[in-house]
Each structure stands twice: as structure tokens, then as C-alpha cells.
Amino acid sequence: MGDKLTGNVVVGQSGGPTCVINQSLIGVVRECSKYPQMNKVYGALHGVKGILGEDFTDLTKEDIKNLEIVANTPSSGLGSVRMKPKEEDCVRMFEIFKAHNVRYFFYIGGNDTAETADIVNNVARQRDYELRVFHIPKTIDNDLLVTDHCPGFGSAAKFVACAVMGDNLDNRSLPGIKINVVMGRHAGFLTAAAILAKRYEDDGPHLIYVPEAVFKMDKFVDDVDKVYQKYGRAVICVSEGVHDKDGNPIFTTGEKDSHGNVQLSGSGALGDYLAAEIKSKLKVKRVRADTFGYLQRCFPGVVSEVDAEEARVVGEKAVQLAVGANIDGSVIIRRTGGKSYKAEFDRTDLKNVAKKTKSLDAKYISKEENNITEEFIDYVKPLAGKLPEIGRLHIHKIAKILNK
């Protein structure tokens, strides 16, 4: 197979959007413009749905100024989709690619997206059609295999850290018990990132619960009680995916999505339930719950610089790999350098990223399974980037006169 494979390019975005997913898109578009063998770059509207419907936009007609504004705009500029195509859909996608002389396919998304790319890739191979297929990683859950971390996670981690930082200050000012529910069905990375909110010893989050540990209600109530006794307040972060020993969610609305997953996001049910439990068992009056919800993934302006930059590079890298001697793959980020954070970019086979997901390593979870370790702080800090400076007044007590 030649290195100067000539044809059109299709790029699409899939799954839940992130703050930096358009960086990857624009990375692909701008990098493609450097290679004459890549003719037109077609943007598939709403991922595989757009491919199947031939809903393509000609991205080569965009001016650079607008592309750069879109790069800095959160959420999938092409539109996204939560559809997992069937085998026959993948065959149809291949036929559409062939009809449009598409030779390069870049698909930005999570592990389901990598799987779709892998299937389309196999269809093309079986039919002896030379197609270069690359998966470009994106997910706020940070749950892809092989790569050190996923573009999109750093900015979401920054949002969660800032949100908990603010919430801790709020709670310190008006003390009570506060529960924050963070996104993450199976992986606790994003909830764990809340630990970055801590500046002073008595700062929240005081407790963090992730789906990688079994959630026991009695232990939870006991943990909260201990913190409340000690500090007169408590800030707690809980993954939406916490579950009992049998893997059942602690509380849900009962609704299921198209993948058969129970709906967790877009509802305050879990937080309200946990608050009610604490209220009734600890007899504390001021117990509140917030569910961070969709704000976590697309909040404009709360973006990690490192994350934005890496999201751009993974897009560019996919194009470079495709014009090189590579047929397919998923772009991965490898952490290099010691104390100071550095990253390099490489590829792995699509099958290594498809289907399966990664969980928070046991070393990142405290022995009591109600907090996050220093090791995780070292891991996540460079990814979330610069956080706001938080200060406190020094307390110089004045001697009492009437209340002596």
C-alpha cells in the first residue's frame, strides 16, 4: 500500500461532548490541509448518523479564523451521536465512503467510537479497499485503555476542582453537610479530581466515594458523622455510579438509555437520596446536595490549557500517522519526564481501545475507600492545569470583654 493514498477525508465526533473536542476536530482539518493527497475534508454531522445519511459538510471551505473560534468552543461542533452501529450499518458506511472516494476516516470519541472505527476498518480490509482509519480519543471519564489519559478529562477535572473549591468556601462560610454528585458511571477519575480543591488541612472535599469501591450506606453515614464532629461541617463528593456489593446503583430514577444503561446523569435523585439519609440518621439540619450534571463537560472558559493543547495534538497526530506508514490505530498519550509533566504521542491498535474501559487504580483510593491518595494528585494535577488562587484571612483574635 502506497504512502500517497489519495482521496477524501471524513471526520466525525461521537459520544458525550467535551470542552476541547473541537480542538481535535480542528487539529484534523488543519493538519489535513498540509497533505495534497488528502483532497476534501468532510465533516460527518452527528457521527455515524451523518455518515449513514450522507450528511457531510465540506470543512475545506472553512476559513482559519472561524476554525480557530470553533476550536475554542466547547461541545462537538459537528454534532454528536450515541448510536452504536450494527454490523450492517458499518457495511453501509463503507459503501458510502467508497462512493465518495473517502480514503481517510478519523473518528473522535470514546471506546465505543474506537469499536465502530475498528469494524468499519475490517469491512474495508475484507473488501480490499484501502482505507486509513484512526480513532482520536476523547472522554471526560478518562476511561480509555492504553493512553495515560484522555483529552477532555483535564478540563472536566478542572471544572470539578473549581466547583468543589467554591463549594468548600461556601460551606466554610455557612457550615453544614454538603453532598456533591459528580459524573462517572464506572470510572471514578472525575470524582477523584475533586481532591484538587483542597488547599488547607480542614478544606473539603473531606470524603470522596468512587464506583471502584463498594458503597456501604452505614459506613458512609459513619464517615460523614466523623468529619462533621471534627470540623462542624462536611463537603462530600460522590460518583453518580456508586453501587452496592452486587453492583446495583444506590439510587436512580429507573429510566434506561438506548444502551440499556440506567440513567444516572440529568437527575438529582441520588444526591437527594443521600442527603435525606444523612439528615434522618445524623439529625443534622443543614444537609444539601448538588448534582453537577452536564455543566461538567461543556462549561465555556473553564478549560485546562494542557488539555486544550493535547486535544489539538491528538487530532494532528492521527493525520500524521495516517499519511505515514500506518493503516489504522488509536492515538495514545504517553507521560514522559519525571517531576515536570511532559507527554508524547503514539498509536496503538484499535482493538486495544475498543470495547473495554479503564478504572481508577487501587493505589489511587484510600485504604478506607472514602478518599483519594496523594499519588492520584500527582497524576491529575498537571492535567487539570492552572487552578484559581484561593486565600484565607489570618485570624488574630481580639480579647473578649463582655463574654469573658
Place this chain on the structure above:
Amino acid sequence: MGDKLTGNVVVGQSGGPTCVINQSLIGVVRECSKYPQMNKVYGALHGVKGILGEDFTDLTKEDIKNLEIVANTPSSGLGSVRMKPKEEDCVRMFEIFKAHNVRYFFYIGGNDTAETADIVNNVARQRDYELRVFHIPKTIDNDLLVTDHCPGFGSAAKFVACAVMGDNLDNRSLPGIKINVVMGRHAGFLTAAAILAKRYEDDGPHLIYVPEAVFKMDKFVDDVDKVYQKYGRAVICVSEGVHDKDGNPIFTTGEKDSHGNVQLSGSGALGDYLAAEIKSKLKVKRVRADTFGYLQRCFPGVVSEVDAEEARVVGEKAVQLAVGANIDGSVIIRRTGGKSYKAEFDRTDLKNVAKKTKSLDAKYISKEENNITEEFIDYVKPLAGKLPEIGRLHIHKIAKILNK
């Protein structure tokens, strides 16, 4: 009464914190340092609770560098309180002021705070004790009388605008019906600020419901249906305080706070209830609700520049008024200038601000009572400050080949 009244200063913070309430605090502290007749500046920890317990910190011992970091830190640096002191508490506060030779009292907060200041002021007058009492406005609800707007509101408005901006992009990428519940028990200013998220004609928020209008469930479902039919999606913002024609909240957890108010914040109940109604009546599958909760008032880094600056100035102005020929008052902001926003600062009597609150003017609410007018955009835009730039790809459709 002399203009060189010599003695100590007490400053306190009360009510729900904001992103810029410490700007007002530091404004007071730094301005006081200019006047030799103001000896020490005592910070009351947790407002009137700290005064009654003589829990004061000597703010004159703080270095400027730390004060400026605190100024930029959200939430009440001195701690806050939701306590409305009784008449006898106000007498006790006066006695404590006298014992500590306090001659200046600055209290940062909402209308309850102004009322407390007014009562203490009257006690001092009755006892012929020369005390200068100033209320410094703060509230994300923007519901104080006389002043054009309240410090704290602009930054909260920016947060809500950014949150809805991101949510609209998210919803555009993965279409469905999305309900966002925004803080505001009686005043709809903050919910109305969501209108700033709109950039393009088809952008959300498509519907906005404020407590100044009666919420009718049938009309609501009908409104949402119309938007959904038109755009294939809908982003809706609803004040937590929406109520029926008898003033009853649409849905609550039933819990009441110390003022006898039904708990609205810190629970996802209203959003979940509205989502369930839409789901069952419109038979739409993807209906989600987020309740912005406490994130709205203390999110570090999402601050309106104008708001931060004005919060500083109202603190300074209170001190200037107190050393001038003024005995008491509440600082107000007056909007001057025509097209380009300008503000000047003045005083009004405490009683003009105490107790009562302001609502969204009828001219700001659309005729159908499900949206916000252009006039409100003119009002709120300069207060929220600079918002993130949002871009869209231009769509240049590629001709279909197989799906013709």
C-alpha cells in the same frame, strides 16, 4: 457630631456568599487604613453571631498581599450567618460595640442585613452613642431596593450565562429536552440572565420561567412542545421559586429553613419533577434536568470584572460616607451614561433597603411570560461582563450519492 469621630471599626458579612463579597470586605479594610480616626478594624466572624460572641479578628494586622488574595477569593472570608437578630440581640450588639469602643459598623449583605444594621443604629441613637452604621449591598438575587443592581449579581449572572451557553452547545450536539433550575426564590433576575447565553437564533435558552409570573403546568408543557417541534430540542431555564397562582411552589422537598421558608436550593427535586412531567406528557425520551445549585454563587474564576470592581468600590464608598458627614445608610449604585455603561455610587437611608425586596419589572418579561425581553439584555449585559466567544462551523453540504 464631629467629623473626626475616633474609635474602632467592625465589619461583618451576612447571608449567602458571592464571588465578590470579599472585594467589599477588603475595600472597607483598605479604605479604613487611610483615616487615622479609625483605629483598629475588627472582622466579626460569621456576622452577628461573631459580634454577639465577641469573635473578632484584627484585620489591621493583615498584610496587603494576603488581603488582595482574599479579595479575589469567592465566599465570605469572615464567615457568614443566616441569623436575623432579635431586638435584644441588637441591644447586646450595641453594648459590645460600646465595650470595644466601636464607632463604625459596616455590614455586608442583603435586605435582612440592612434591617439588622438599622436596628443596631436605632439602639445606638436612643442611647446617645455616636455610631456610624453602613450597609454594603451584596446578593446574587439582585433584589435590593433603590440600587440599580447588587454586587455579586453580575458574577452569578455570568456563571448562569456560561452554564447555559455550554448546556445549549451540549444539547445542540446531542439533542433532547433539557431543564435547568436556577436560584431565585422571589426574584427572577438570575434566571433571566440565562438569556445572555443566546448567540444564534436557534440557540437556547428557548424558554425562561421566573417567579414574577404564575407558572401553569399545562402552558409549560405546551410551550416546551412547540419549541421541540420547531428545533428538535429545547433548553429551558426555570427559577427555583416558580409557583402556582396561589403562590405555592410547584414542587419542593417539604423542608423549611430557620426563616420558615421552604427549602428550594440544594435539591434536584423541582427539576426532576418538571422533567418527569414533560417526559410523560410529551412522550419524549431524552429529557434531563440539572439544578445549578450552590455552584452559581461561589465558582472561582468565573467572575465579572465590572462586578468585582463595583464590589470593591461599594466597600470603599461606605467608609468614605462614614467619615464624611453621614451617620448611616446603605450604599447604592446608580447607572449613568447612555449606551456605554457607567455607574456612580451614593447612599440611601437604611430603612429604604431593609425588609422589602425588588422583583423583575414586568417590562423584562415577555408577553407570553415564558421568556425575557431585549430590554433586560440591555440591563444585564454590562453587569455580567465579558462572556466567552462561541463559534459555529458554516455548513457547506456535500451532494448525496447513495441516499439521493
